[in-house]
Amino acid sequence: MDIISHLTKTVSPAVLGDDHSPAKKNLLEQFYAIFAASLADKDTYGRFENENIARDDQGFYDRVWTDGSNRDRISRELAGAHNVDATASRGLVAMSAPLAYHEIKSLAGTTPVPQFLNDNLASYQHHIPAWASAVIPAGMVAAGPAGERISDTTSMAPLQHEEEKSGSFMKALLPIIGLIILGALAWALLRGCQENPEPVATPVITEQVAEGDGQMAVAADVEPASLRIATGEANTLYACRMNVGDEALQMTIMNAMSTTFGDEANKCRADIDDGFATDMPAAAQLASLLPIIKSVPNASMIIKGDEIVVNASDANVLDKLVADLQAAAPAMMVKAEGPLDLQGEIDNSLVAADAAINKLGENPDPHDVARALSLQVVNFEVDEAVIPDVNKAVLDRAVEIMEQVPDMKLMIIGHTDKTATAEYNMKLSQERAQSMKDYMVSQGADPSKLMTKGMGETDPIADNSTEQGRFRNRRIEFTVYDESALNNDTGISNNAMDAGSNPLDSNTANTATGGVLDPDLNPLDSNNDDLLPDSDDPSRGTALDPQANN
Template sequence: MDIIRHLKQTVSPAVLEGDRSPAKASLLEQFYAIFAARLADKDTYDRFSNESIASDDQAFYDRVWTDGTHRDQISRELAGKHNVDVTAARGMIAMAAPLAFHEIKSLAGTTPVPQFLRDNLASYQPLIPAWSSAVLPASMLADAPAPASTAPSRSEEEKGGFMKALLPIIGLIILGALAWALLRGCQENPEPVATPAVTEQAEDGDPSAVAADIEPAALRIATGENRELYACSMNVGDEGLETQVIDALTAAFGEEANKCRADVDDSFAAEMPASAQLTSVLPIVKNVPNASMIIKGDQITVNAPDEAALEQLVADLQAAAPGMTVQAEGPLGLQGEIDDSLAAADAAMDDLGENPDPRDVARALSIQVINFEVDASAIPEVNKELLERASKIIAEVPDMELVIIGHTDSQASDDYNVELSRERADSVREFLISQGIDGTKLTTQGMGESEPVADNSTEQGRFRNRRIEFVVRDEVDDASNEMNSANDGMTISNDALDPDLNPLDSNNDDLLPDGDDVTQGTELDPTN
């Protein structure tokens, strides 16, 4: 179990919040090792093992290290080592501590945390600095290699004098061997120009690599009035995690799990702290009509239209997943949601770099909230700056074609919502064209209320459903091709549709009464 790697993927993104500083990422990595060593001490852990630690409880760090001089030393040493401001280091550590605690506790499962950390000592021990002996329990340091003595013995001094005399000769021998190896390598196996050498360190991950690039895996579901799976989507790092989540959804909701939309990309974590508890968590949510749940990192956020049902839902989920932080969704802060979405979309565009993947461009654009006025399709001024920036990126990506998809909540008729969502998608397309984008690269769809991502019974759910999505056209085409393959490659025309579904067709081959097509009568259609 690589504990440090897991914490880099799950905790660091939440602490750094888009800051791509390698120094800060490396500082956090070393703090995780010190923190794990501290929790491996049973006496330390027992002090707060029965507490309910909130993920934003920054005072928790003070309870782990009760000695203020120790806390100051940790901040000062880490800041100096990684060239980070001491105040910033102190804030990062205080924010990381409760998050890391929940992740470690979740990884440990039923194993006591101190035992789990001692069993996996090898995964973080190399990162424990020598100076931390002053802030870690002696029982923990006993497991670590003893520091080498700095005072040489007499025999060592004599050997040292002899070795000093040999150093120039050894240096010449080594230099000659390196020169010969370099010449031989150039002759027999020349490396292409500008091709970086692949090293073991690169495969394992450079400690200074930016952990903030990885977003926590996430699952979002909502139930309907009849406790069915009303909406479902996930963001996961690989197909293994996708399969694990789908299996849990299938166990709870049956074939309805097939409607869950999955965004599988290595920009998301390949581990989900709550994955082991999904088989317990999902049936609890299923039993509450019009409920919603978002799992991200070590947080479970839920909502329901009934206050009593919501309180019970939080209590039941916390009992089923004690290693997670379960909370009720707060009131909708509209302006804050909009501002946060624009900031996140802007940061995602910063991370695109040169020659970005079109899917990453579409994903970055979809983060923003375009909060149209009621019954209107005019783009709000606050979104135009971001769309202007996006147009420059789109123009520079060769052969990039996007589908702009509009969605609404369910607070009007189906036909009205489809038309309104199409008009809003068209409005975004026209704006991008006005910025110089070739119109043939942009198509639109209006989906109305047909593809919700949240329940429509709460204000927060309706807000999430009112959205504009950007999708690479190839992905839409691939989905259509899969649907055609599922229908044995047959092309379905209007005449092939049953009259009950399409009163305008010309056949009469339905096996049910034509209740919506009076010209066909009310008897069963004849079989062909």
């Protein structure tokens, strides 16, 4: 087999997992060839020849192509050529680079890697697209003898292949037969790529569906994976939320968080759902990004797609933070959060909630219902619990949906910022959650299907030192209430999202179980005992919160 075949068999399954997308497999094959051509350059390889490259070192890709524009072009061109989302393309190449590096080193054995790759240039040269000449060191595509391909054995050095002497008529026919078979396989693969669309986990797919005399575009949209963190005083982690498509990405992020913040990383909560991407372009740079944000007290960072948005209470500190993060992740777009546009946030959130509700369809998943309702910003007046009129249309639709899904139970959770006393905030958040329930009941909702909880200031999603952060923390969240979960250690199933206009987070404390909420809703402990934070529970976990069934 050739180098590309070997990498396809060994690296691609590790990168793609259960995703059997032909498009992504072909994208990786082409990237392996570009990657090999780059390593064939002695100067490029010499930069990290003596490094101990970890197999999960996704920052390694950035060190192979130090020019961010080259990295962008590689992911963009590969994405376009194989009809794969650009964000997914960046994640795939960053994840595959260190794994492919180890496999190539293993195949080279005692032969220097550049020499090995030049000797076997013919085994991958035909996979290199013409545009790649701009991202590969000069002359690498044409330089070097086209040596024989490596063998199918596990030999650690290229195996020289002896040409068989001409012989029988059948031997003469074998190459022709082989070409016919390869042609048939190529045709079958091409047909399979055309007939099998991208899986749901692919970020954006557009399918044309006939409707009457015209056509209607149907988009299967997947939200980019995201991470939101805020720091407190003395380099502490104040809040942490992530939205990811699978547990593999969750673990990648959690490992980076644990390395930087230690045990405080346990504050991170994850919403794991196939509605989010399974890759994050910035994942490879988290080891560099997280220490930077940790060094700035009372700051916040939101990573979503290829964008990083940060904020801090001091303008000079914020400028430096943006510059430092941009230097650590040149391929990302790093910017400071703009001034709070309150009306814009409200309007956009209501549009997003309405669109999400429209997509629910018949017999919707309760978790999707909770997410849709949590998208809305409920802008209560200061010290008030009166629902603004603009939110009532969304709540009316929620009542209709609950009538259609009679088994669905929801919990409404109120949150505040930290501008008043803890006791006052706890009471106000409970009153606001209760007002949401009261309105829905007045519109016909079954009161036994709606629970409420006030969290006060105890469960922030942003910093409390900026206007924008306080706005994010003042929110109403809807979660799925699962009575059966209260009778075991798995807690309440929850997938609710941030009520702000950027739906980047939710509340799932026990992330090891794949999206399960600590029933006491307390992000500061690890028990699954009750529905009250331990600090206000006289029974210390021996009884359920009587307010939970309001």
